[in-house]
Amino acid sequence: MVFGILSRKYNMVPKAEALPGRPTAIPTAETHFVFGRPLTLDVPEGHEVAIFGMGCFWGVERMFWKLEGVYLTMVGYAAGYTENPTYQEVCTGQTGHNEVVRVVYDSSVISFETLLKTFWEGHDPTQGMRQGNDTGTQYRSGIYVTSEAQKAAAEATKAAFAEGLQSAGYGAITTEILPAPDFYFAEDYHQQYLAKNPGGYCGLGGTGVTCPIGTGVAS
Numbered sequence: 001m002v003f004g005i006l007s008r009k010y011n012m013v014p015k016a017e018a019l020p021g022r023p024t025a026i027p028t029a030e031t032h033f034v035f036g037r038p039l040t041l042d043v044p045e046g047h048e049v050a051i052f053g054m055g056c057f058w059g060v061e062r063m064f065w066k067l068e069g070v071y072l073t074m075v076g077y078a079a080g081y082t083e084n085p086t087y088q089e090v091c092t093g094q095t096g097h098n099e100v101v102r103v104v105y106d107s108s109v110i111s112f113e114t115l116l117k118t119f120w121e122g123h124d125p126t127q128g129m130r131q132g133n134d135t136g137t138q139y140r141s142g143i144y145v146t147s148e149a150q151k152a153a154a155e156a157t158k159a160a161f162a163e164g165l166q167s168a169g170y171g172a173i174t175t176e177i178l179p180a181p182d183f184y185f186a187e188d189y190h191q192q193y194l195a196k197n198p199g200g201y202c203g204l205g206g207t208g209v210t211c212p213i214g215t216g217v218a219s
Helices: 002-011 055-063 087-091 112-122 148-167
Strands: 047-054 068-078 096-105 142-144 176-179
Touching: 002 087, 002 142, 002 176, 047 055, 047 068, 047 112, 055 112, 096 112, 096 142, 112 148, 142 148
Parallel strands: 142 176
Antiparallel strands: 047 096, 047 142, 068 096
């Protein structure tokens, strides 16, 4: 029984066995707690979207909302099968979803490469289906790209960062790089959690390895 539970946590559920979910979105916050802007999927003109999974989304979101040029952040679930999942469902490992942060950014102020630098240096991308003490498929490392340019940048920085990790004694990068899937908002209390609860849990930790690419500003 214990082996079966662990297996479900560390292995992606087959699509045919995933939880069914629901046809309507679950309730979430209406306003971003830090920026005071409407929490919406709309993207202002001149802005772009990036989606990252790198462990518990509480700490990940805080990393990105602090960056100049980031217009909006939101936490949610993506890259799985269950439609409009709840947090409790995602935690079972039976949705296939990852905990992700959707970042809306002004590409004239901050580049996608700079966001990638924060991504690579902000967690350990060699850990597979876990991040630190947080274990399961929902904590896997992932970059979900919204354009071919993002895909190329993600692959290039992955290759460069892999060399630094190897020199530091780390294993292979397990990060998945995929086209951006449907994004489902997480519940109200998860949005900007560490701004609402400054002493809250954050289990993220980087490797100490510097990503050599990603400090430029988009033209």
